[in-house]
Amino acid sequence: MSNFESLAVEAQNILDSADLLYNHQQIDAALDEVADQLTAALGEQTPVLMCVMNGGLMTFSTLVSKLHFPLQMDYIHATRYRDSTEGKEVKWLAEPRYDLKGRHVVIVDDILDEGVTLEAIIQYCKEAGAESVSTVMLVHKQHDRCITGVKADYVGLNVPDRYVFGFGMDYKGFLRNIPAIYAVSD
Numbered sequence: 283m284s285n286f287e288s289l290a291v292e293a294q295n296i297l298d299s300a301d302l303l304y305n306h307q308q309i310d311a312a313l314d315e316v317a318d319q320l321t322a323a324l325g326e327q328t329p330v331l332m333c334v335m336n337g338g339l340m341t342f343s344t345l346v347s348k349l350h351f352p353l354q355m356d357y358i359h360a361t362r363y364r365d366s367t368e369g370k371e372v373k374w375l376a377e378p379r380y381d382l383k384g385r386h387v388v389i390v391d392d393i394l395d396e397g398v399t400l401e402a403i404i405q406y407c408k409e410a411g412a413e414s415v416s417t418v419m420l421v422h423k424q425h426d427r428c429i430t431g432v433k434a435d436y437v438g439l440n441v442p443d444r445y446v447f448g449f450g451m452d453y454k455g456f457l458r459n460i461p462a463i464y465a466v467s468d
């Protein structure tokens with residue numbers, strides 16, 4: 283069996299034994315609330331919404347479909363876990379296309395864990411001259427290891443201090459497409 287095939291089998295076993303945290307309906311309702319809050323805060327600001335690839339993709343596409351005001355979409359690709367379940371240093375794979383100078387930027391990602399990735403992206407946007415940087419996270423992992431001062435302005439759902447996957451979040455590069463959020467079984 284090649285590497286990707288054995289990983290696919292492992293991922294299926296992980297899914298079969300995982301604990302469901304939130305189903306699709308609960309995720310959708312949480313993103314409805316975030317969309318309402320963003321509309322109230324930024325509906326007049328013509329923001330740039332910035333998808334953090336790859337994990338942010340499903341949250342981003344669901345969220346923007348709920349926003350009915352003028353905005354632009356862009357993406358940034360920063361990765362720290364690289365198909366592993368342990369974080370390393372942040373690696374940049376793609377920078378945004380829009381000039382962020384003077385713009386209200388909204389970063390949209392799947393998970394705030396230790397905050398290393400988010401801190402690097404906020405710093406990037408500020409150095410690019412953004413007028414404001416707001417942060418949206420589908421989930422916030424509950425522990426006290428997050429970098430001091432790094433926070434999400436808008437959070438959909440809280441998750442326990444366990445490895446989680448689904449709705450964009452991967453297990454070794456798989457299971458991002460599952461339309462619910464699970465925790466790997468202990």
Ligand SMILES: O=P(O)(O)OC[C@H]1O[C@H](OP(=O)(O)OP(=O)(O)O)[C@H](O)[C@@H]1O
Pocket residue numbers: 334335336337338360361362363364365369391392393394395396397398399400451452
């Ligand atoms: O708060 P942190 O501890 O920095 O972890 C959060 C980051 O980890 C994941 O990205 P990953 O590096 O796995 O890349 P991916 O988006 O391609 O899954 C996730 O999408 C966040 O960007």
Ligand SMILES: Nc1nc2[nH]cnc2c(=O)[nH]1
Pocket residue numbers: 363393395396444445446447448451452453
């Ligand atoms: N998929 C996934 N990515 C992460 N990045 C940081 N923490 C996590 C996690 O629990 N799950």
